[in-house]
Amino acid sequence: LQHLLTLDGLPRDILTAILDTAAPFTEVAEREVKKLPLLRGKSVFNLFFENSTRTRTTFEIAAKRLSADVVNLNINTSSAAKGESLLDTVDNLCAMQADMFVVRHAASGAPVLIAQHLQATGRDHIHVVNAGDGRHAHPTQGLLDMYTIRHFKKDFSQLTVAIVGDVLHSRVARSQIAALTTLGVPEVRVIGPKTLLPTEVERMGVRVFHDMHAGLRDVDVVMMLRLQNERMNGALLPTPQEYYKVWGLTAEKLALARPDAIVMHPGPMNRGVEIDSAVADGTQAVILPQVTFGIAVRMAVMSMLGSH
Numbered sequence: 001l002q003h004l005l006t007l008d009g010l011p012r013d014i015l016t017a018i019l020d021t022a023a024p025f026t027e028v029a030e031r032e033v034k035k036l037p038l039l040r041g042k043s044v045f046n047l048f049f050e051n052s053t054r055t056r057t058t059f060e061i062a063a064k065r066l067s068a069d070v071v072n073l074n075i076n077t078s079s080a081a082k083g084e085s086l087l088d089t090v091d092n093l094c095a096m097q098a099d100m101f102v103v104r105h106a107a108s109g110a111p112v113l114i115a116q117h118l119q120a121t122g123r124d125h126i127h128v129v130n131a132g133d134g135r136h137a138h139p140t141q142g143l144l145d146m147y148t149i150r151h152f153k154k155d156f157s158q159l160t161v162a163i164v165g166d167v168l169h170s171r172v173a174r175s176q177i178a179a180l181t182t183l184g185v186p187e188v189r190v191i192g193p194k195t196l197l198p199t200e201v202e203r204m205g206v207r208v209f210h211d212m213h214a215g216l217r218d219v220d221v222v223m224m225l226r227l228q229n230e231r232m233n234g235a236l237l238p239t240p241q242e243y244y245k246v247w248g249l250t251a252e253k254l255a256l257a258r259p260d261a262i263v264m265h266p267g268p269m270n271r272g273v274e275i276d277s278a279v280a281d282g283t284q285a286v287i288l289p290q291v292t293f294g295i296a297v298r299m300a301v302m303s304m305l306g307s308h
Protein backbone atom coordinates (compact mmCIF):
# COMPACT_ATOMS: atom_id res chain seq x y z
CA LEU A 1 0.00 0.00 0.00
CA GLN A 2 1.30 3.45 -0.98
CA HIS A 3 -1.72 5.49 0.19
CA LEU A 4 -5.16 4.67 1.61
CA LEU A 5 -7.58 6.93 -0.24
CA THR A 6 -10.70 4.77 -0.72
CA LEU A 7 -11.93 1.20 -0.25
CA ASP A 8 -13.46 1.16 -3.75
CA GLY A 9 -11.52 -1.32 -5.81
CA LEU A 10 -9.27 -2.39 -2.94
CA PRO A 11 -8.86 -6.17 -3.39
CA ARG A 12 -10.26 -8.58 -0.84
CA ASP A 13 -6.83 -9.92 0.12
CA ILE A 14 -5.62 -6.43 1.06
CA LEU A 15 -8.77 -5.70 3.07
CA THR A 16 -8.37 -8.99 4.88
CA ALA A 17 -4.64 -8.39 5.43
CA ILE A 18 -5.43 -5.05 7.12
CA LEU A 19 -7.99 -6.72 9.43
CA ASP A 20 -5.54 -9.56 10.19
CA THR A 21 -2.73 -7.09 10.90
CA ALA A 22 -5.01 -5.16 13.26
CA ALA A 23 -5.89 -8.21 15.36
CA PRO A 24 -2.68 -8.42 17.45
CA PHE A 25 -2.63 -4.62 17.75
CA THR A 26 -5.80 -4.72 19.86
CA GLU A 27 -3.52 -5.68 22.76
CA VAL A 28 -1.48 -2.53 22.22
CA ALA A 29 -4.64 -0.50 21.66
CA GLU A 30 -6.02 -1.80 24.95
CA ARG A 31 -2.68 -1.01 26.64
CA GLU A 32 -1.83 -4.58 27.57
CA VAL A 33 1.38 -4.22 25.56
CA LYS A 34 3.60 -1.11 25.47
CA LYS A 35 4.56 0.78 22.34
CA LEU A 36 5.83 -0.91 19.20
CA PRO A 37 8.80 0.59 17.29
CA LEU A 38 7.31 0.18 13.79
CA LEU A 39 7.15 3.93 12.99
CA ARG A 40 10.07 5.08 15.15
CA GLY A 41 11.75 8.11 13.56
CA LYS A 42 8.73 8.81 11.31
CA SER A 43 6.63 11.98 11.46
CA VAL A 44 2.85 11.72 11.05
CA PHE A 45 0.98 14.97 10.36
CA ASN A 46 -2.72 15.07 11.22
CA LEU A 47 -4.40 17.61 8.91
CA PHE A 48 -8.04 17.92 9.96
CA PHE A 49 -9.77 20.66 7.96
CA GLU A 50 -13.12 19.41 9.37
CA ASN A 51 -14.02 18.66 12.97
CA SER A 52 -13.43 15.23 14.47
CA THR A 53 -13.37 13.54 17.85
CA ARG A 54 -12.94 9.82 17.14
CA THR A 55 -10.87 9.76 13.96
CA ARG A 56 -8.33 12.45 14.84
CA THR A 57 -7.78 11.19 18.37
CA THR A 58 -7.51 7.50 17.46
CA PHE A 59 -5.08 8.29 14.63
CA GLU A 60 -2.95 10.20 17.14
CA ILE A 61 -3.09 7.38 19.69
CA ALA A 62 -2.36 4.78 16.99
CA ALA A 63 0.65 6.70 15.63
CA LYS A 64 2.05 7.19 19.15
CA ARG A 65 1.64 3.48 19.98
CA LEU A 66 3.72 2.81 16.85
CA SER A 67 6.38 5.24 18.23
CA ALA A 68 5.87 7.89 15.52
CA ASP A 69 6.29 11.62 16.16
CA VAL A 70 2.81 13.13 15.75
CA VAL A 71 2.01 16.70 14.74
CA ASN A 72 -1.60 17.86 14.93
CA LEU A 73 -1.91 20.94 12.76
CA ASN A 74 -4.51 23.26 14.26
CA ILE A 75 -6.21 24.43 11.09
CA ASN A 76 -8.01 27.33 12.79
CA THR A 77 -4.75 28.88 13.97
CA SER A 78 -2.70 27.81 10.92
CA SER A 79 -1.99 29.95 7.89
CA ALA A 80 -4.73 28.06 6.03
CA ALA A 81 -7.00 30.47 7.92
CA LYS A 82 -5.16 33.33 6.14
CA GLY A 83 -5.84 31.73 2.78
CA GLU A 84 -2.75 29.57 2.24
CA SER A 85 -3.66 26.86 -0.24
CA LEU A 86 -3.92 23.18 0.62
CA LEU A 87 -0.94 22.27 -1.56
CA ASP A 88 1.23 25.13 -0.26
CA THR A 89 0.42 23.92 3.26
CA VAL A 90 1.46 20.39 2.25
CA ASP A 91 4.70 21.61 0.61
CA ASN A 92 5.69 23.45 3.76
CA LEU A 93 4.97 20.45 5.97
CA CYS A 94 6.98 18.27 3.59
CA ALA A 95 9.86 20.70 4.17
CA MET A 96 9.53 19.75 7.86
CA GLN A 97 10.24 16.09 6.91
CA ALA A 98 6.70 14.71 7.00
CA ASP A 99 6.46 10.98 6.31
CA MET A 100 2.68 10.59 6.41
CA PHE A 101 -0.35 12.87 6.11
CA VAL A 102 -3.69 11.93 7.67
CA VAL A 103 -6.19 14.19 5.94
CA ARG A 104 -9.81 15.10 6.63
CA HIS A 105 -11.39 17.68 4.37
CA ALA A 106 -14.90 18.86 3.45
CA ALA A 107 -14.00 18.64 -0.24
CA SER A 108 -14.33 15.20 -1.85
CA GLY A 109 -10.99 14.41 -3.47
CA ALA A 110 -8.70 16.53 -1.27
CA PRO A 111 -6.56 13.53 -0.12
CA VAL A 112 -6.34 12.29 -3.74
CA LEU A 113 -5.18 15.75 -4.80
CA ILE A 114 -2.44 15.67 -2.17
CA ALA A 115 -1.33 12.17 -3.20
CA GLN A 116 -1.19 13.22 -6.88
CA HIS A 117 0.79 16.35 -5.98
CA LEU A 118 3.32 14.31 -4.00
CA GLN A 119 3.68 11.90 -6.90
CA ALA A 120 4.06 14.70 -9.45
CA THR A 121 6.76 16.39 -7.37
CA GLY A 122 8.82 13.24 -6.79
CA ARG A 123 7.87 12.82 -3.13
CA ASP A 124 6.06 9.53 -3.45
CA HIS A 125 7.80 8.16 -0.34
CA ILE A 126 5.30 10.26 1.66
CA HIS A 127 2.04 8.47 2.41
CA VAL A 128 -1.50 9.86 2.51
CA VAL A 129 -4.37 8.41 4.54
CA ASN A 130 -7.88 9.65 3.87
CA ALA A 131 -9.56 10.38 7.20
CA GLY A 132 -12.85 11.37 5.52
CA ASP A 133 -13.34 13.60 2.45
CA GLY A 134 -16.68 15.22 1.68
CA ARG A 135 -19.24 12.61 0.65
CA HIS A 136 -16.57 10.49 -1.04
CA ALA A 137 -14.92 8.05 1.37
CA HIS A 138 -13.93 7.33 4.96
CA PRO A 139 -11.84 4.20 4.43
CA THR A 140 -10.52 3.67 7.96
CA GLN A 141 -14.08 3.97 9.30
CA GLY A 142 -15.16 1.30 6.81
CA LEU A 143 -12.24 -0.89 7.91
CA LEU A 144 -12.91 -0.53 11.63
CA ASP A 145 -16.56 -1.34 10.96
CA MET A 146 -15.51 -4.53 9.16
CA TYR A 147 -13.20 -5.38 12.04
CA THR A 148 -16.10 -4.91 14.47
CA ILE A 149 -18.43 -7.11 12.42
CA ARG A 150 -15.78 -9.83 12.12
CA HIS A 151 -15.10 -9.64 15.87
CA PHE A 152 -18.74 -10.15 16.81
CA LYS A 153 -20.00 -12.30 13.89
CA LYS A 154 -16.80 -14.19 12.93
CA ASP A 155 -17.71 -14.79 9.28
CA PHE A 156 -18.96 -12.45 6.55
CA SER A 157 -20.33 -15.18 4.29
CA GLN A 158 -23.70 -15.74 5.99
CA LEU A 159 -24.63 -12.20 6.98
CA THR A 160 -27.44 -9.81 6.16
CA VAL A 161 -26.32 -6.25 6.91
CA ALA A 162 -28.53 -3.14 6.86
CA ILE A 163 -27.21 0.41 6.45
CA VAL A 164 -29.89 2.84 7.58
CA GLY A 165 -30.52 6.55 7.01
CA ASP A 166 -28.76 9.39 5.23
CA VAL A 167 -26.70 7.51 2.64
CA LEU A 168 -26.79 10.46 0.23
CA HIS A 169 -24.43 12.62 2.27
CA SER A 170 -22.46 9.77 3.83
CA ARG A 171 -18.83 8.99 3.01
CA VAL A 172 -19.06 6.31 5.71
CA ALA A 173 -21.85 4.44 3.88
CA ARG A 174 -19.89 4.43 0.61
CA SER A 175 -16.85 2.91 2.32
CA GLN A 176 -19.03 0.40 4.22
CA ILE A 177 -20.78 -0.74 1.04
CA ALA A 178 -17.46 -1.12 -0.82
CA ALA A 179 -15.96 -3.20 2.01
CA LEU A 180 -19.04 -5.35 2.69
CA THR A 181 -19.46 -6.28 -0.98
CA THR A 182 -15.73 -6.97 -1.44
CA LEU A 183 -15.65 -9.19 1.66
CA GLY A 184 -18.50 -11.29 0.30
CA VAL A 185 -21.47 -10.32 2.50
CA PRO A 186 -24.32 -11.95 0.56
CA GLU A 187 -26.99 -9.35 1.37
CA VAL A 188 -26.25 -5.67 1.97
CA ARG A 189 -29.42 -3.63 2.46
CA VAL A 190 -29.74 0.12 2.29
CA ILE A 191 -32.77 1.54 4.12
CA GLY A 192 -33.87 5.16 3.90
CA PRO A 193 -36.15 7.75 2.35
CA LYS A 194 -35.73 8.31 -1.40
CA THR A 195 -34.61 11.88 -0.72
CA LEU A 196 -31.62 10.64 1.31
CA LEU A 197 -30.43 7.87 -1.01
CA PRO A 198 -28.10 8.65 -3.93
CA THR A 199 -29.50 8.15 -7.43
CA GLU A 200 -26.74 5.61 -8.13
CA VAL A 201 -27.75 3.42 -5.15
CA GLU A 202 -29.29 0.77 -7.42
CA ARG A 203 -25.87 0.25 -9.03
CA MET A 204 -24.03 -0.21 -5.72
CA GLY A 205 -24.78 -3.94 -5.36
CA VAL A 206 -27.26 -3.46 -2.51
CA ARG A 207 -30.97 -4.16 -1.89
CA VAL A 208 -32.87 -0.92 -1.41
CA PHE A 209 -35.72 -0.56 1.10
CA HIS A 210 -37.87 2.49 1.68
CA ASP A 211 -39.66 0.79 4.56
CA MET A 212 -37.81 0.49 7.86
CA HIS A 213 -39.86 -2.50 9.07
CA ALA A 214 -39.33 -4.57 5.91
CA GLY A 215 -35.65 -3.61 5.69
CA LEU A 216 -34.75 -4.55 9.25
CA ARG A 217 -36.45 -7.93 9.23
CA ASP A 218 -34.01 -10.74 10.17
CA VAL A 219 -30.81 -8.71 9.70
CA ASP A 220 -27.63 -9.64 11.60
CA VAL A 221 -26.07 -6.18 11.67
CA VAL A 222 -27.73 -2.74 11.78
CA MET A 223 -25.41 0.12 10.80
CA MET A 224 -27.04 3.45 11.58
CA LEU A 225 -25.96 6.67 9.90
CA ARG A 226 -25.98 10.22 11.22
CA LEU A 227 -28.40 12.69 9.67
CA GLN A 228 -25.77 15.05 8.22
CA ASN A 229 -27.37 18.45 8.42
CA GLU A 230 -24.08 20.23 7.65
CA ARG A 231 -24.07 18.80 4.10
CA MET A 232 -27.70 19.51 3.23
CA ASN A 233 -27.41 23.15 2.12
CA GLY A 234 -30.83 24.15 3.39
CA ALA A 235 -32.74 21.40 1.53
CA LEU A 236 -36.36 20.88 2.53
CA LEU A 237 -36.10 18.18 5.13
CA PRO A 238 -38.25 16.46 7.72
CA THR A 239 -37.95 17.86 11.23
CA PRO A 240 -35.85 15.73 13.61
CA GLN A 241 -39.10 14.58 15.24
CA GLU A 242 -40.61 13.53 11.89
CA TYR A 243 -37.40 11.74 10.90
CA TYR A 244 -37.20 9.90 14.22
CA LYS A 245 -40.80 8.69 13.95
CA VAL A 246 -40.16 6.94 10.63
CA TRP A 247 -36.42 6.22 10.50
CA GLY A 248 -35.23 6.38 14.11
CA LEU A 249 -34.00 3.05 15.51
CA THR A 250 -36.10 2.20 18.56
CA ALA A 251 -36.17 -1.03 20.56
CA GLU A 252 -39.48 -1.85 18.88
CA LYS A 253 -37.97 -1.60 15.38
CA LEU A 254 -34.77 -3.39 16.42
CA ALA A 255 -36.93 -6.34 17.55
CA LEU A 256 -37.55 -7.04 13.83
CA ALA A 257 -33.86 -7.90 13.40
CA ARG A 258 -32.39 -11.20 14.54
CA PRO A 259 -32.28 -11.48 18.35
CA ASP A 260 -28.46 -11.50 18.29
CA ALA A 261 -28.18 -8.57 15.87
CA ILE A 262 -25.56 -5.94 16.68
CA VAL A 263 -26.16 -2.20 16.37
CA MET A 264 -23.41 0.05 15.04
CA HIS A 265 -23.04 3.81 14.55
CA PRO A 266 -19.90 5.65 13.37
CA GLY A 267 -20.59 8.64 15.63
CA PRO A 268 -21.27 11.35 16.44
CA MET A 269 -24.84 10.26 17.22
CA ASN A 270 -27.93 12.42 17.06
CA ARG A 271 -29.78 10.76 19.94
CA GLY A 272 -33.52 10.94 19.47
CA VAL A 273 -33.11 11.57 15.72
CA GLU A 274 -31.59 8.48 14.04
CA ILE A 275 -31.29 6.38 17.19
CA ASP A 276 -33.04 6.14 20.55
CA SER A 277 -30.80 6.32 23.61
CA ALA A 278 -32.22 3.04 24.90
CA VAL A 279 -30.81 1.32 21.77
CA ALA A 280 -27.57 3.33 21.62
CA ASP A 281 -26.78 2.37 25.22
CA GLY A 282 -28.43 -1.05 25.06
CA THR A 283 -26.99 -4.56 25.16
CA GLN A 284 -26.95 -4.98 21.36
CA ALA A 285 -24.97 -1.78 20.72
CA VAL A 286 -21.26 -2.15 19.84
CA ILE A 287 -20.73 1.55 19.22
CA LEU A 288 -17.98 2.08 21.79
CA PRO A 289 -16.09 -1.12 20.82
CA GLN A 290 -16.07 0.33 17.28
CA VAL A 291 -14.09 3.29 18.62
CA THR A 292 -11.58 1.08 20.46
CA PHE A 293 -11.08 -1.16 17.42
CA GLY A 294 -10.40 2.02 15.44
CA ILE A 295 -7.05 2.37 17.21
CA ALA A 296 -5.87 -1.12 16.20
CA VAL A 297 -7.14 -0.74 12.63
CA ARG A 298 -5.42 2.64 12.22
CA MET A 299 -2.22 1.14 13.64
CA ALA A 300 -2.50 -1.59 11.01
CA VAL A 301 -3.00 0.88 8.16
CA MET A 302 -0.15 3.17 9.21
CA SER A 303 2.28 0.32 9.88
CA MET A 304 1.52 -1.25 6.49
CA LEU A 305 2.01 2.09 4.72
CA GLY A 306 5.15 2.83 6.73
CA SER A 307 6.75 -0.49 5.76
CA HIS A 308 6.28 0.24 2.03
Ligand code: CP
Pocket residue numbers: 051052053054055056132141266267268
Ligand atom coordinates in the same frame (compact mmCIF):
# COMPACT_ATOMS: atom_id res chain seq x y z
N1 CP B 1 -16.81 8.49 12.84
C1 CP B 1 -16.14 9.65 12.74
O1 CP B 1 -15.55 9.96 11.70
O2 CP B 1 -16.19 10.42 13.87
P1 CP B 1 -15.41 11.80 14.04
O3 CP B 1 -16.07 12.79 13.09
O4 CP B 1 -15.58 12.20 15.47
O5 CP B 1 -13.99 11.58 13.66
